[in-house]
Amino acid sequence: MATRSVTITDNVSGKSVECPVHVGEYGAPVIDIKNLYKELGMFTFDIGYASTASCRSAITYLDGEEGVLLHRGYPIEQLAEKSSFLEVSYLLVNGELPNAAQLDDWTHSIKMHSMTHEHLSRFYQGYRYDAHPMSVLAGVCAAVASYYHSTTDIYNPEHRLMTAKRIIAKMPNLVSKTYRYQSGLPFVYPDNSREYVENFMYMMFSWPTEPYVANPVALRAMNLLLILHADHEQNASTSTVRLAGSAESNPYACVSAGIATLWGKAHGGANEAVIEMLQEIGDVKNIRKFVDRAKDKNDNVRLMGFGHRVYKNYDPRAKIIRQACHDLLDSMNLDQPMFEIAMELERIALEDEYFISRKLYPNVDFYSGLIYQALNIPTSMFTPMFALARSAGWIAQWMEMLGDGDFRIGRPRQLYIGAKQRDYVAVAQRK
Numbered sequence: 001m002a003t004r005s006v007t008i009t010d011n012v013s014g015k016s017v018e019c020p021v022h023v024g025e026y027g028a029p030v031i032d033i034k035n036l037y038k039e040l041g042m043f044t045f046d047i048g049y050a051s052t053a054s055c056r057s058a059i060t061y062l063d064g065e066e067g068v069l070l071h072r073g074y075p076i077e078q079l080a081e082k083s084s085f086l087e088v089s090y091l092l093v094n095g096e097l098p099n100a101a102q103l104d105d106w107t108h109s110i111k112m113h114s115m116t117h118e119h120l121s122r123f124y125q126g127y128r129y130d131a132h133p134m135s136v137l138a139g140v141c142a143a144v145a146s147y148y149h150s151t152t153d154i155y156n157p158e159h160r161l162m163t164a165k166r167i168i169a170k171m172p173n174l175v176s177k178t179y180r181y182q183s184g185l186p187f188v189y190p191d192n193s194r195e196y197v198e199n200f201m202y203m204m205f206s207w208p209t210e211p212y213v214a215n216p217v218a219l220r221a222m223n224l225l226l227i228l229h230a231d232h233e234q235n236a237s238t239s240t241v242r243l244a245g246s247a248e249s250n251p252y253a254c255v256s257a258g259i260a261t262l263w264g265k266a267h268g269g270a271n272e273a274v275i276e277m278l279q280e281i282g283d284v285k286n287i288r289k290f291v292d293r294a295k296d297k298n299d300n301v302r303l304m305g306f307g308h309r310v311y312k313n314y315d316p317r318a319k320i321i322r323q324a325c326h327d328l329l330d331s332m333n334l335d336q337p338m339f340e341i342a343m344e345l346e347r348i349a350l351e352d353e354y355f356i357s358r359k360l361y362p363n364v365d366f367y368s369g370l371i372y373q374a375l376n377i378p379t380s381m382f383t384p385m386f387a388l389a390r391s392a393g394w395i396a397q398w399m400e401m402l403g404d405g406d407f408r409i410g411r412p413r414q415l416y417i418g419a420k421q422r423d424y425v426a427v428a429q430r431k
Contacts, residue, residue, distance in 0.1 A: 043413040060233045080320045085226035092396035113169035114190040124181040134263040142256035164395045171391045176203035217331040228317040231393025237261040241394045243410040268383040271369035274305035305366030317364040325367040
């Protein structure tokens with residue numbers, strides 16, 4: 001129950017409405033405006049919903065000013081250091097960390113659902129060989145809905161949990177096939193003797209003619225990337241999944257909608273933009289000139305991979321992944337100009353007062369792009385990798401929404417600025 005309220009008064013009509021103020025465990029209090037239209041005949045206007053809490057959630061909390069990210073109360077730093085992606089996915093979906101028996105059961109269940117229907121493999125052939133992987137992935141994910149009619153009663157908690165397991169289990173399969181179709185390589189079936197991340201790498205990169213042995217440092221880096229991207233509160237793609245889900249849509253279609261939103265360059269495509277920027281710089285000797293252009297307000301050059309819409313401090317995920325990035329590059333003894341450019345750009349930005357004063361620190365996209373590059377993952381596949389990780393958060397958010405007794409279909413309002421009502425004029429009479 002709210003213990004305080006805010007009174008909003010229309011200074012023209014003199015009418016007022018008392019709005020309860022709700023206080024969460026962390027974050028700014030929120031004003032409950034559900035009676036605003038009823039009492040005053042008004043809506044709020046908030047472009048991009050930057051000042052609007054669209055839901056109640058117990059899954060993820062982030063504080064952009066302090067650089068804090070918590071999943072179910074656990075700091076991302078602790079999860080990244082001590083946990084695995086499957087354990088974090090269990091936490092997001094179920095609300096608590098599993099004990100040993102629960103984790104074994106969860107892991108076994110995920111493995112048992114890693115296969116996809118053989119007919120689905122033919123779906124890929126409907127795409128051009130050079131189709132963007134996110135286009136393919138969104139379509140294939142939505143197509144998964146065709147195979148589970150009997151277990152997608154969204155109001156059945158057991159069905160919802162089964163759907164969560166299937167989404168988390170099948171995404172590595174869908175993503176790896178997307179990559180291999182684009183590359184002209186044969187599809188690889190899951191190998192349940194391998195752990196989740198290793199199995200994904202096996203499906204991505206193994207050859208039928210050779211045994212596959214994964215680099216442990218690469219596996220550690222990939223596990224970190226999946227954990228760090230697993231959920232990030234009510235961002236654009238998560239909000240899209242919730243909005244689609246509020247219409248009682250099929251859960252696989254909801255995740256597909258999230259994939260489509262994540263495709264945007266301002267969202268999941270940012271790590272692609274980092275690599276494109278490094279390619280544009282081309283040489284270490286060009287960095288200073290590029291940085292000076294980024295400082296020039298009259299130049300449209302942007303320093304990609306620095307700063308964040310929410311974080312006004314160092315992105316806590318970037319601090320973690322930075323070390324993993326350096327470890328991976330060192331272990332693989334890579335001698336590529338792009339990595340040299342990236343490391344020098346990082347050094348300059350962290351020491352330059354212009355970027356420090358504006359809190360333009362390297363973010364998770366800056367380092368994740370470098371790790372993907374080091375693992376020989378094509379730039380076009382960066383965002384599908386992001387989708388693989390974020391699918392755990394999407395399905396957890398979808399489950400939470402459906403379990404909320406107050407949930408209703410999403411229906412944002414608008415500020416109409418078009419023409420006033422007018423009468424139709426026949427085409428012959430129009431001037």
